[in-house]
Amino acid sequence: MKILSKNIFKILPVGKFDLLPDFKEERTQKFTTLVLTLVALSLFGLLAINPTLSTIAKLKKQVSDNNFVDQKLQQKINALTALSQKYTSLQNDLPIITAAIPKNPEIPLLVAQIQATSKNSNVSLNSLQTFQVEIEKPKIQKKFSSFSFAFSADGSYNDLLKFVSLVSNMERVVSVDILSLTKRTGSNLLELTFKGKAFFNQ
Amino acid sequence: MKRKDIILLVVPFFILVLIWIGLSIYHNSVTSTIPEVLNIQITPINPTFDEKTILNLKNREKVTPVFEAQQSSPSAE
Numbered sequence: 001m002k003i004l005s006k007n008i009f010k011i012l013p014v015g016k017f018d019l020l021p022d023f024k025e026e027r028t029q030k031f032t033t034l035v036l037t038l039v040a041l042s043l044f045g046l047l048a049i050n051p052t053l054s055t056i057a058k059l060k061k062q063v064s065d066n067n068f069v070d071q072k073l074q075q076k077i078n079a080l081t082a083l084s085q086k087y088t089s090l091q092n093d094l095p096i097i098t099a100a101i102p103k104n105p106e107i108p109l110l111v112a113q114i115q116a117t118s119k120n121s122n123v124s125l126n127s128l129q130t131f132q133v134e135i136e137k138p139k140i141q142k143k144f145s146s147f148s149f150a151f152s153a154d155g156s157y158n159d160l161l162k163f164v165s166l167v168s169n170m171e172r173v174v175s176v177d178i179l180s181l182t183k184r185t186g187s188n189l190l191e192l193t194f195k196g197k198a199f200f201n202q
Numbered sequence: 203m204k205r206k207d208i209i210l211l212v213v214p215f216f217i218l219v220l221i222w223i224g225l226s227i228y229h230n231s232v233t234s235t236i237p238e239v240l241n242i243q244i245t246p247i248n249p250t251f252d253e254k255t256i257l258n259l260k261n262r263e264k265v266t267p268v269f270e271a272q273q274s275s276p277s278a279e
Contacts, residue, residue: 083250117265119268171265
């Protein structure tokens with residue numbers, strides 16, 4: 001074994017290792033050092049440096065995101081506290097708000113209100129119709145739901161004007177979609193056709 | 203393999219690794235870690251009620267509903 005290790009380079013066949021670079025040359029040494037350094041840096045970069053730096057960046061981002069969330073939640077808590085205090089002072093106004101926009105369609109109540117308004121305006125109500133209420137929840141969350149209603153009434157111009165004014169200004173919030181006035185043949189009375197929308201908070 | 207071939211392999215590989223590391227760090231420092239549900243929960247809300255609208259509602263006409271069917275007036279006929 002000792003003899004073999006001493007003479008190993010003598011035993012090797014001549015010409016078989018010509019392809020290997022001559023490491024005694026200074027240029028070869030520098031080149032090999034450079035290549036091995038680049039390979040080592042690349043491997044370390046991929047297997048050690050990259051995961052470490054990525055984790056550091058991720059953790060830093062998590063810290064900043066958590067601070068952001070904390071700040072936003074604090075702002076929301078303050079806003080909710082302020083709203084809670086204001087809501088307490090608004091307790092007396094709540095019936096007015098729910099009368100304007102009830103939680104249910106409250107169709108009979110609307111019809112009765114329109115009837116009362118027509119009576120107060122000295123107007124004769126010929127027909128009153130309410131249309132379908134959409135119960136299915138839409139894909140886009142709406143703040144309010146609505147249903148359409150229509151009626152026709154007869155009366156003098158001033159009475160009809162008062163009637164329309166009262167309907168559009170009554171405590172229940174309604175919007176006017178179509179409003180038309182036609183003169184009745186053979187009389188001084190006018191016929192009002194009204195189509196509108198009433199709102200409720202589902 | 204000649205020296206030039208080795209350089210052509212090692213240097214682009216090294217540059218690619220550097221770009222890879224850079225992009226990975228950039229991606230991690232830019233991507234939000236806030237979950238979708240929490241993002242909705244932190245949406246700010248207005249801390250005031252619309253008091254002008256409430257005042258307008260107060261000024262609206264109060265109508266006492268009439269649940270009985272109205273008789274058609276003779277003037278309408």
